[in-house]
Amino acid sequence: MASITMAQALNAALRDALKEDERVLVFGEDVGPLGGVFRITDGLTRDFGEERCFDTPLAESGIVGLAVGMAMGGFRPVVEMQFDAFAYPAFEQITSHVAKLRNRTRGRLTLPMVIRIPYAGGIGGVEHHCDSSEGYYVHTPGLKVVTPSSVEDAYHLLRDAIDDPDPVIFLEPKKLYWSKADADLESRAVRPFGRAEIVRPGRDATLIAYGPSVPVALQAAEAAEQEGRSLEVVDLRTLVPFDDATVTESVNRTGRCVVVQEAQGFGGVGAEIAARVQERCFHLLHAPVLRVAGFDIPYPPPKLEHAHLPGVDRVLDAVDRLQFDDEPDLYHAVTKGATA
Amino acid sequence: MAAKTPRQRVQSLLPALDPVRFLPAPGHASPVKAPDDYALPSDELLLEAYRRMVVGRRFDTQATALTKQGRLAVYPSSRGQDACQIAAAMALKQSDWLFPTYRDSMALIARGIDPVEVLTLLRGDWHCGYDPNRVRTAPQCTPLATQVLHATGMAEAMRRKGEDGVALALIGDGGTSEGDFHEALNFAAVFRAPVVFFVQNNKYAISVPLARQSAAPSLAYKGIGYGVRSEQVDGNDLPAVLSVLTTAVERARAGDGPMLVEAHTYRVEAHTNADDATRYREQDEVEAWRAADPLGRLTAYLRDRGLLTDEIADGAHAEAEQYAAELRTRMNADTAADPLALFDHVFAEPTPQLREQRAQLAAELAATETGGD
Numbered sequence: 001m002a003s004i005t006m007a008q009a010l011n012a013a014l015r016d017a018l019k020e021d022e023r024v025l026v027f028g029e030d031v032g033p034l035g036g037v038f039r040i041t042d043g044l045t046r047d048f049g050e051e052r053c054f055d056t057p058l059a060e061s062g063i064v065g066l067a068v069g070m071a072m073g074g075f076r077p078v079v080e081m082q083f084d085a086f087a088y089p090a091f092e093q094i095t096s097h098v099a100k101l102r103n104r105t106r107g108r109l110t111l112p113m114v115i116r117i118p119y120a121g122g123i124g125g126v127e128h129h130c131d132s133s134e135g136y137y138v139h140t141p142g143l144k145v146v147t148p149s150s151v152e153d154a155y156h157l158l159r160d161a162i163d164d165p166d167p168v169i170f171l172e173p174k175k176l177y178w179s180k181a182d183a184d185l186e187s188r189a190v191r192p193f194g195r196a197e198i199v200r201p202g203r204d205a206t207l208i209a210y211g212p213s214v215p216v217a218l219q220a221a222e223a224a225e226q227e228g229r230s231l232e233v234v235d236l237r238t239l240v241p242f243d244d245a246t247v248t249e250s251v252n253r254t255g256r257c258v259v260v261q262e263a264q265g266f267g268g269v270g271a272e273i274a275a276r277v278q279e280r281c282f283h284l285l286h287a288p289v290l291r292v293a294g295f296d297i298p299y300p301p302p303k304l305e306h307a308h309l310p311g312v313d314r315v316l317d318a319v320d321r322l323q324f325d326d327e328p329d330l331y332h333a334v335t336k337g338a339t340a
Numbered sequence: 341m342a343a344k345t346p347r348q349r350v351q352s353l354l355p356a357l358d359p360v361r362f363l364p365a366p367g368h369a370s371p372v373k374a375p376d377d378y379a380l381p382s383d384e385l386l387l388e389a390y391r392r393m394v395v396g397r398r399f400d401t402q403a404t405a406l407t408k409q410g411r412l413a414v415y416p417s418s419r420g421q422d423a424c425q426i427a428a429a430m431a432l433k434q435s436d437w438l439f440p441t442y443r444d445s446m447a448l449i450a451r452g453i454d455p456v457e458v459l460t461l462l463r464g465d466w467h468c469g470y471d472p473n474r475v476r477t478a479p480q481c482t483p484l485a486t487q488v489l490h491a492t493g494m495a496e497a498m499r500r501k502g503e504d505g506v507a508l509a510l511i512g513d514g515g516t517s518e519g520d521f522h523e524a525l526n527f528a529a530v531f532r533a534p535v536v537f538f539v540q541n542n543k544y545a546i547s548v549p550l551a552r553q554s555a556a557p558s559l560a561y562k563g564i565g566y567g568v569r570s571e572q573v574d575g576n577d578l579p580a581v582l583s584v585l586t587t588a589v590e591r592a593r594a595g596d597g598p599m600l601v602e603a604h605t606y607r608v609e610a611h612t613n614a615d616d617a618t619r620y621r622e623q624d625e626v627e628a629w630r631a632a633d634p635l636g637r638l639t640a641y642l643r644d645r646g647l648l649t650d651e652i653a654d655g656a657h658a659e660a661e662q663y664a665a666e667l668r669t670r671m672n673a674d675t676a677a678d679p680l681a682l683f684d685h686v687f688a689e690p691t692p693q694l695r696e697q698r699a700q701l702a703a704e705l706a707a708t709e710t711g712g713d
Binding site: 065073089092103104106107108141144165166244245 | 489
């Protein structure tokens with residue numbers, strides 16, 4: 001088993017998909033000879049030819065709209081949006097067509113296509129390069145939304161996404177592109193698509209995380225272990241479909257839950273998860289479900305992103321508020337409720 | 341053949357200065373001589389177009405009547421654009437693809453699609469009533485200009501698969517202001533996709549007149565910036581529209597790349613039955629365009645040439661009446677849409693959450709049926 005980066009794992013997934021299915025096409029901005037700004041498509045045009053991996057004009061709605069037509073015509077397009085915020089011009093195509101065509105036509109026209117989007121921050125990117133845009137996509141019925149946190153999962157989830165009969169928004173955490181690990185690229189069926197994974201077992205509380213926040217949650221669990229607290233970490237892997245079963249089972253067992261996301265908190269994925277957990281686990285919860293998130297601000301400039309991104313300390317502070325000492329959590333009552 | 345000079349290249353992309361026209365029109369005493377590129381369609385084709393226009397016009401008035409009777413939620417009439425609608429359908433082979441908007445129902449029935457399936461969207465039973473793969477016609481598109489990119493993608497898919505199919509995208513004057521229209525022209529030109537962009541310039545985007553929509557000399561000039569060959573045509577002149585569209589489609593099929601065609605026509609009715617056109621245009625203007633009615637002009641031409649006999653005309657009108665009568669009967673039958681079908685095609689397989697919600701709705705419906713609450 002070789003040690004590779006997440007970027008290499010994603011490249012391998014595209015390669016293997018191109019090899020196995022001649023309907024698969026890769027296109028977008030700079031994905032050809034350059035290999036993409038993050039080199040995820042490195043060498044694909046060289047090895048598979050212009051017909052299979054090609055550059056398009058610089059227009060994101062055009063890229064996605066073209067992919068819709070090509071998928072209607074029998075291809076399985078895998079398109080790249082260069083950055084999270086650069087995908088917004090394609091929003092109408094994604095929400096009005098990609099997400100709805102199967103439904104509008106009662107299953108007669110389907111869109112097996114993947115929209116790859118490098119997302120989230122932590123790489124010192126300037127404005128418009130670091131958005132956590134998952135909330136927009138999960139709120140759109142008809143889209144599957146996937147985000148890997150590990151090298152191995154990056155490969156398998158992308159293969160699954162390309163094989164999927166439905167359109168998939170594939171969110172790649174930029175800051176993990178260069179993370180390195182031993183990866184088994186052979187065992188495709190180990191983690192079924194749509195299932196979350198308990199990536200660290202624990203007893204005292206459940207941390208629910210996805211994509212770029214999974215390593216943060218794991219580090220927090222490691223630090224908590226030093227303090228004698230055993231935290232379980234759930235990696236959601238797919239936000240849609242959402243794996244209520246794994247999440248509910250874990251929280252029912254630990255009785256406490258913190259959701260960790262990098263995105264701004266208001267109206268976000270963490271809010272949805274917190275609501276679902278309270279609905280399903282209320283009688284076994286020892287404390288309110290808490291969210292750890294970015295602030296409700298436009299993404300900060302590079303020198304200030306450290307203040308915005310949820311880190312280990314913010315996670316551990318939340319864990320400390322989970323009423324392990326049976327004292328009520330007065331955080332909001334005292335600090336936030338004291339309005340003038 | 342010598343390479344084109346820059347001037348020749350530019351001129352080869354530009355539309356004719358005046359719209360291509362074969363038929364006499366009010367204000368145009370004699371027909372404009374068509375460029376050599378365009379041939380007058382055969383007598384047989386023109387008589388076929390006449391028959392389809394008579395049926396299409398009757399379909400349109402019937403659909404408007406059905407709306408007044410409450411059978412359709414809304415109906416955007418294409419009356420006045422009949423020549424464009426019929427020519428669009430006739431320019432394509434069955435194996436080509438059509439990408440229509442909400443106003444193109446007449447083109448769909450002219451393409452042979454079951455009118456009840458066409459009106460399913462407007463009746464409100466489902467979003468698209470026909471099987472797009474079977475009739476090689478995309479669902480009628482409501483978000484403006486988005487379908488033009490799909491047509492480009494489909495054309496590119498057919499080209500890559502080695503099929504000789506062409507995609508025809510329908511769009512209105514307002515739609516040419518949308519970004520997707522421009523992105524589609526650009527993509528199509530770069531990929532040399534076999535797609536034809538057909539702009540029905542009916543002079544209004546709901547209430548906004550053309551002058552507020554664009555300052556271009558004509559909308560056909562939007563092609564040259566992308567390297568797309570363009571033409572403008574009298575949209576109420578069936579022979580001209582059919583000739584130009586057929587030329588565009590066959591050139592695309594032959595590998596000459598995309599083409600933009602603008603038809604100058606007029607939306608005689610309001611935007612939909614829910615719109616009040618008297619708030620933004622004068623009746624005199626409407627009457628002037630009624631005088632240039634595409635069916636009237638074609639009829640006069642065919643009569644003048646002795647091609648259209650009373651027998652043929654009576655036959656077409658009888659067919660149209662029968663078509664409308666059958667449509668009335670079928671549309672007046674009440675349909676039962678199944679609420680539980682709402683969950684069937686969100687994904688290939690429903691998620692666990694959708695299964696739960698389906699069960700919830702089933703319970704609500706069962707409670708209603710048994711009189712509970």
